[in-house]
Amino acid sequence: ACAKDNGGTGTGSTNNASGGCKLADKPAAATATSGSTSADEKVDGSALKVGLAYDIGGRGDASFNDSAAAGLDKAKSQLGIKEVKELTAAPNEAEDAKQTRLRQLASEGYSPIIGVGFAYAESLKVVAPEFPNVKFAIVDGVVEGAANVTPLVFAEEQGSFLAGVIAAYQSKTCHVGFVGGVKIPLIGKFDAGFEQGAKTAAPDIKIEKKYLTPAGDFTGFQDPTKGQEAAKGQIEAGADVLYHAAGASGKGVFSAAKSANVKAIGVDSDQYNQATVAESKDVIVSSMLKRVDVAVFDFVKAVAKNDLASLPKVFDLKVDGVGYAESGGKIDADLKAVLEGYKAQIIEGKIKVSDKPTS
Amino acid sequence: MSTSLMNPSEAPTTVPPPRKARRIPGWATAMIGVAGAVVLLSTTSYLTGVPQLTSTGTIQTAVRLALPILLAGLGGLWAERAGVVNIGLEGMMIMGTWGAAWAGYQWGPWAALLAAAVFGALGGLLHAIATVTFGVNHIVSGVAINLLGAGLTKYLSTLIFFPLSNNPRESPSVPKFDTYSAAGFSDWLGELEAQQRVGLSDVAGILRGLVTGVSPLTMLAVALVIGSYLVLWKSRFGLRLRSCGENPVAAESLGVNVYLYKYIGVIGSGALAGMGGAALVLNPGQPGYLEGQTNGRGFIGLAAMIFGNWRPGGLLGGAALFGYADGLQLRSGGKTFLALIYGAVLLLAVIVIWQLVRRRWFAAAGGVVAAVVLYAVYYSVDEVPSELTTYAPHLVTLIVLAVASQRLRMPAADGVVYRRG
């Protein structure tokens, strides 16, 4: 007879067999070194006109564009900025469309202007010199030889390292998985950090890896179906904690984790609280945070203070540019201590996290 | 593009090819083919030690991935059997995804399915108006519909979904169908699969994949394949519809309203493609509508239909092959792909022996060379680069077509603009 399936009794139920990883020695507990970059000084930015050029997806993508938007919103409310303008890139658009977007903002008198996404690097290289008095910034990218472009880059590998540690501690099968959206260098940093973190915490751990599409085919960030199937494959191979860096495809990863009753780690923002994946929220144990909002806010503030030099070179663990989310309460005090311990070691430089995946 | 001037009813000027009567009926050939594929896969799986080739999970993945392609392909079938080439499947599918999300988040999955069919059918209607009433070149109209479908849904999403989901490219999440399993049978198969017995476990794995976690949509799609066969080949309506694709002038002369049947075929085509879109939206992994989520599956559906020789059974095979190859590469990547190469070597070996029996020395030699090359690849490489395995389904489709294309036969008046009188 045909029986209705109720979620959570899939292949996952067999995974509880073994008792987890043999863990490496826990790091020494950290002394509280909270990155106190934001001492509450009053800065007035009401004279600034801030322009934001988003990458594909724009405001509302529940991912890093949204994170940038959050930074902007914070700047609006805290720095008193009145005039902002936000423009968004279209999928598959030509290079000159990005240039036009930037130029449009610059010639309308916006400054600072932030290009969200490394895709703006080439365009800024052209446009920034045309407007030497405008202050530009680029998220996730570096523009060589343009003095008026501030790079806002992140140490995704450091945050991912902690995600790897979480995965290793949460796995019962000592087997975890990583699903990358598109095989580009940026996603490689997540991959590399995750692997190093997991291996550091549990040297014997097994790691599954899958990129949905190769470099140049950006549909890998847009295909939850593929994300789901790749995740299911990893779960069937034995992985019971999955970390994704796959944009919208990550929703498929969560759903696969949910139906097999295994755990998942989100990316970029605190996905536990994200409306679009609310159905799967109970399997999301944490998220690797990439604080684009912090970077955007700090940059705008620095411009307002006219003190760009104060910005960090890299938004890393030290400045809370990356981190991990604790919503949902799946990270207990023990694990938190461990994570803080590793975090301290990374900040102190005792652990150097590689940004290139091994394979 | 002046084919419309040709008279398809021209008396035949060549000797009718005196073909041998077909001794084996189509369904039997299909069964033999399926059995052969199973044997090949289980042998490969045994020899290479890669159980994923026939695991339950792989088969389930294949089913899920094949579903939208299958439905789009069925859409293609209905249009082309009525004589209208439908390259606009992708656009109709996109319309379907939007419709499914729009109705789905409000009224649930069945409404989603219905709305997807309606939205797809609207695309079909437009295609029918252009191609049947105005006699526009079918390809031109299809390309335009792909553009329109993409533009319209983007525009509508910005208007309607943005306020709800805060994202102009995404809908709120849509409730999904429950899935069903043949409870006892499935568990028994599971035990069998776990015993790792050669052959038996493979068959069990495949069967289990087919009867476990089945969504009503999958059942519906299978029913639609069978239904399409029955309707198109065993009913009066189907006979009339197919006659419009074979010789519309003759059909009209017998009182068949060719325009009407073409309209029905193309609108039905759109509805099926729209349901293919719904299959994407209602896939458990999908939150709902997502811009760009069809990702060329409409085109793949068209390919599956041509692959399947404009027949529902063949199209099922084409969609299954694509879904299987895609699922395999997604789930297990390069190593499994190597196992497939090994399987290809085995297949070639069988073909070579067959050619030798038939004394086709040249073909046999070609087979040997290909087998040796593939084996060399298998032997020398540890893992195929993921850049290349991602498109394994495309490669497999291309190769199979290169081998089998000459047996394909499309409806005689397919793509020919028909004008009454």
Added chain:
Amino acid sequence: MSTSTPAATDAGTPAVVLSGITKRFPGVVANSDVHLTVRAGEVHALCGENGAGKSTLMKILYGMQQPDEGTIEVAGSPVRFRSPADAIKAGIGMVHQHFMLADNLTVQENVVLGAESLHGIGGKARKVIQELAKSTGLTVDPGVLVERLGVADRQRVEILKVLYRGAKVIILDEPTAVLVPQEVDELFTTLRAMQAQGFTFLFISHKLDEVRAIADSVTVIRRGTTVGTADPKAVSSRQLAEMMVGSELPSPETRESTVTDRVVLRVEDLGLVAEEGTRPVLDAIDLVVRSGEVVGIAGVEGNGQTELVETIMGMRKAHHGRVLLGDRDLTRLGTLARREAGIGYIPEDRHRQGLLLTQPLWANRILGYQTRTPVSKGQWLDLAGAKKDTRRIVDEFDVRTPGIDVPAAALSGGNQQKLVVGRELSGDPVLLIASHPTRGVDVGAQALIWDEIKRARARGLAVLLISADLDELIGLSDTIKVMLRGRLVADADPSTVTPEDLGSAMTGAGATSPAVEAVRGADLEGE
């Protein structure tokens, strides 16, 4: 048989009355004020030259086209047919001049299509078809695909379609055009038997002897209007012909022989296989055409004539054998090279093979001659040259056209054919391959084309003529060869042979006349 007894309807009520029918197409008035009365139970013949408007009139009666003016009455009551379905309901059936069959559907599917409500599409329909098939002489299984049937069987399927729908009035549009005389006789036997059962026939033909043999009355149409109705027994063929054309009939007769002994075309042991492992389409063809000679090939359509021509032209690749033009071996050359070597080619289907319909006339002049003056220079086209030479053809061959820039599709069939003939005689050919050179063209054009072929032959041109029109074949040819199942099975002497003799040989019924001489080793009785 001469006294028809209307059985079905009341005596005196005509089965069909067409009055004042007018139908205009852009540029042509196909029918203009046509009046036609068909008595119930008779065989009513409709005669007229090509393009007279016969088919159009019948399509109107069958609901496929709507008249611009005029009325139709069936069995005494006025009707308006919006589609064939209406006509079928009124008991009218039509067998079309061009077969209306879907090759990829079975016989049964073709028959029941559109009439499924009668007996469904399954076993019951099958039984009915088998029952009816007997009366038409069709013996094949209803489950086979139509593409496997020969011409005569296809015709039977067409009649079967009409019978299946229970038509009482049956239109036969040139049913004999593709049949050999023996098959025509069989058809007539069938018709008479059916007439006795009360069927009424409208029978279209150009062939006056056939009309006189089968019809109870005949109506002649000329240039779209009815010239008059006559009793075919009471008028002579000659009178009929004059009614049709308005003047005396032209004849393809050639007077004196111009045959020389210089061999132009030599075909040796030519063979062609369509599909691996099947019976050859062409088998051991040996053929010689000399300068100044017309060699005619007779054969029922589908016996390999098309393939023979296309193989000689290089459009199909011979399996074995050689083709020589003069001393030159053409076997390995492509079509273009063979044309350059001096072959002119009038293809059997001018629309499909002879013309680029949407292109202007001058572009059609280039087709097949794109490598030669005056239409090209090396890799470049010579548009001025092409236009000039097209004007010459238009003048010399009396192509009626407003100019050379109109698309070929705008011309009538006869004028299109004159353009093709003119083109193919322009490149100084030594050999002309003419497939059905006057098929479907009107009498005037026909006479002109015959004249041109005769003139060229007198200049020493070798001609290979394929035609289904046995009168044309006998009239023009110096030698006739009969083709059957891909082989040349018999020779005939055009000065003595009759169409009936040829017909026997073409169907493999055996050589019954001394004028037809079986080729050595050939088995006329068939396989």
Added chain:
Amino acid sequence: MGILRGKLLPPALAILFSALLCGIALVVSGANPAEAFGAMVSQVGEGTTAVDIVNSTGTYYIAALAVAIGFQMNLFNIGVEGQYRVAAVVAAVFGGSFALPPGLHALAIILVAALVGALWAAIPAILKVTRGVNEVISTIMMNGLALGLAAYLIREDVFGELRGNNIRTPEIHESGWVPGISFGASGTVFGLVFLAAALGIGYWVMMNRTRFGFELKASGESSTAAAAGGVSAKKMVLIAMLLSGGIAGLVSMPEILGRDHTYNLNFPAGIGFSGIAIALLGRNHPGGIAFGALLWAFLDKSGLALDNVGVPREIVTIMQGAIVLSVVVAYEVVRRVELAAEQRRVGKELGTVAA
């Protein structure tokens, strides 16, 4: 004026109709169409938009020509998309691996691109003529494979190099760059836009004045008539597909040699599909295609201005689809009317139209 009516009226009507359609859509969604269209038109004068339109027209034009060559003989080359991508990667790798004298280097890169495009197109062409594989499917599949191959070639361990978060082929040496025409702050027109124009002229000459063009057209109009006229359909398929692929290979040359000097992850996708629509819009005629490409580029670039007035930019895609569809419907209607008129004229002149 016959030409005017037959060839220019339909597209004009179609554009008007599409604008009307989109205007209605805008009104329904509460936007002001006049403002939207006004913003689009005035955008042309802003910044580098005018120059961008010209550059983009050139790129689209090449893509559409590639498609049109196939269409001339009823070949449907969906594979332009893959052909230009593969050609771009290989040409960029080739150009970046050594330096040649200026001019020569650029020429060599362009030739390599054309060659690679042609080779990539050769696969479906050969499959079609030898195995009868429908080119629609095979080119769709080849597009997928092209993405894979391109991704493989720019792997760091193959030919690629890392630049920040981007990955790209080694930069082409300056000798391989093609300088453009600078308009100062208004941007720089790519030098290779002239290549596009030259290709258009070459295409016109080929189609209208050469034997090959005639054979191509004949084969497309009626393969049976062409065969009887000595044109081998298989040969034409092969050549047309190679030519189409060769031209497709040039699609990204203006951008790569004129601006980017490398193939990187930002490589634009979808130009091949736009090319199909543009070729259809221009009815395979070089003049028509130029017009279509210009229109397409205008809609694309000016569409950026819609963001400024708060109108969803997607309205532009709707407009593009609507234009293609209504253009062909308009042409079809006009064609029928004209054919009937032509037949009537012929009939009248010959006097066959009796009273």
